[in-house]
Amino acid sequence: MNDVLLNILLIVLKVGLVLGTVLTMAAYMVLAERKILGRMQMRYGPNRVGWGGMLQPLADLIKLLSKEDLIPEGADRWVFMLAPAISTVTALLAFAVIPFGPSLQVFGRSVPMVVCDLDIGVLYLFALSSLAVYGVALGGWASQSKYSLLGGLRAMAQMISYELAMGLAIAPVVMTSRSFSLTAVVEAQQTLPNMVRHPLAFLVFLVAVMAESKRTPFDMPEAENELVAGYHTEYSGMRFGMFFVGEYLNLIVLGSMLTVLFLGGWYGPLLPGVCWFLIKVLGVAFFFIWVRGTLPRLRYDQLMAFGWKVLVPLGLLNLLITAAWMIWRG
Amino acid sequence: MGLWKDIKGTFLPFWVTLRYLFRRPVTVCYPERKQTPAPRYRGRLVLTRDPDGEERCVACYLCSAACPVDCISMQAAEREDGRRYAAWFRINFSRCIFCGLCTEACPTLALQTTAEYELATRELLQVVCEKDELLIDGCGKNTEYNFYRLAGIGVVAPRGGNPGETPPEDIRTNMP
Helix, strand or coil, rough: HHHHHHHHHHHHHHHHHHHHHHHHHHHHHHHHHHHHHHCCCCCCCCCCCHHHHHHHHEEEEEEEECCCCCCCCCCHHHHHHHHHHHHHHHHHHHHHHHHCCCCCEEECEEEEECCCCCCCCHHHHHHHHHHHHHHHEEEEEHHCCHHHHHHHHHHHHHHHHHHHHCCCCCCHHHHCCCCCCHHHHHCCCCCCCHHCHHHHHHHHHHHHHHHHHCCCCCCCCCCCHHHHHHCCCCCCCHHHHHHHHEEEHHHHHHHHHHHHHHCEEEEECCHHHHHHHHHHHHHHHHHHHHHHHHHHCCCHHHHHHHHHHHHHHHHHHHHHHHHHHHHHHH | CCHHHHHHHHHHHHHHHHHHCCCCCCCCCCCCCCCCCCCCCCCCCEEEEECCCCEEECCCCCCHHHCCCCCCCEEEEECCCCEEEEEEEEEEEEEECCCCHHHHCCCCCCCCCCCCCCCCCCCCCHEEEEEHHHHHHCCCCCCCCHHHCCCCCCCCCCCCCCCCCCCCCHHHHHHC
């Protein structure tokens, strides 16, 4: 009985810790993005609220919460109301399987630093990241607005063209680590991160992840200067906030995914594992922001052509090479 | 060669943005620091006086005719010595677009732009300026010009008494 209680307590503690950290990180990711983009454009970015703008996320939250919650006439009410939740919840759920550190010894028991170490963690992660597109597509469809619909459609088209390449980039990683569990994938990278072992898969995955995150250069679903705001044109207040937070949660999820699958997870010299994990995730996030500050948006036929004609063949080739190498090595 | 150019074009910008990340922003943080406006900045309008200290405005309505948003209104009047002036003169700065067409239209250099730009207020009636708020003591940008001394009208000095003028011809002396 005591054991069960302790287990439940540990799980609740871990869930609370992960949720708190991740949501705070998402809020400050918004601030970091605005600040870094500002500096890249020789501006300051938000610097009024709190010390150097440090309370800006709180101010944004208050603003979003106190705004009118508008549902456009002719919109599909329930789908319209649920869509933002889908994109946020899927992003949050994905954190359940991400291992962010080596197992800890607490009260003489081994506590894995992951909310739930699924045997099929990789599949779970991919299932959720694909489900997230439903939030966008349904939100766009339910708004009864041309811009939103176009945004949703583009999100779908985009998903079809990158998901396959993403899966193909994952396959070699799973093959060499011989497991679908993310913890096992990380442990297989103790000596050499997969980035070095599978450079081609890493590049394919990186591009696919950028497309997945719906950010520049692949932000066609919300393309400000063509579609007003794409799929969230009709959303206001906290429903828009949910989409917004979902996008940044997704950024962190994808950063963690990249870290776990290719950058060697929590392994690194000197610092404790959790620190290394955080550093790597933040590094990936900075890279995403950097890309956003640098590259222009592609047309969506360009993304589809790139996905189908370059990424998929490259991924297949890489899969073949890895398979051949594994057979040759025995 | 084309592919090489494309690759370079994709990766070189990253270096550029990274360099700019460490540069000092060009933003002037407004309420704490203020930019010095250019000398010919078109801000709030003023009515100036001539070097003798009299009002320059002769209430000719040219400024209100030139104003594209109709924010200038006035009532003309005339003094006993023949000098015209505005009985009242009003500029509605909540409408003004600071185009400066009125100052170009003004024949007496009375209406001039200043560099004052902090006109924002919550009270709209505060920015509707009457003549006493618009009139300043100085001459503005031109410290010499006095319309009545150059116009050939006997207001400031009798006709012919102004610099560069000759006394009016007595036409009777020209009779054959």
